Amino acid sequence: MLVRWQPFQEIEEVRRQFDRLFRDISTIDQETAKGAWVPASELRDDGDHLTLRLAIPDVDAKDLDIQVTKDSLAVSGERRLERKEENEKGYYWSEISYGQFRRVFALPVAIENEQVKADYTNGILTLTLPKANEVKAFKVNVATELPAS
Structure with a gap:
C-alpha cells in the first residue's frame, strides 16, 4: 500500500x-x-496517578497556595529575602530570584482533585494526583462458555 x-x-x-x-x-x-520567578517542574505518569514535582527551595510551606481542579493545577508562593542586621554588608552578587511565583499546569488527564496529596521535602514540592476512574485502564476478563457435555 x-x-x-x-x-x-x-x-x-x-x-x-x-x-x-x-x-x-x-x-x-x-x-x-x-x-x-519560575520554578522548574516535571510531570510524570505513574500508571494510576500523575506525579508533579516543583523545585522551590527556600520557600516556607505556609507560603504555598495549591489549587486543583479536575484538569488543571495552580501553585503559587513566595521566596523572601531576609536580612539579619540593618548594617549587614552588601552582596557581591546574587543569582537567586526572590519574590512571588505562580505556575498553572493544564493536566493531560482528569484527576480526582479531592484526593491530591502534597509533600514538601528538601525544597521539592511533590504532588500526587490520582487519575479519575474514567481515565484509568481496567482489565476486563473474558468469560468463555464451556461446551455442553
Missing part, C-alpha cells in the same frame, strides 16, 4: 510545535519581567 506524502501537513505540524514553544517561552518571559 502506498501512502501519499503530504508535505503541507508536516509543515503545518512543525508550525504548531513552534507556536507552542514560543507561547511557553513568552509566558515565562512575561512572568520574569514582572519580577516573578
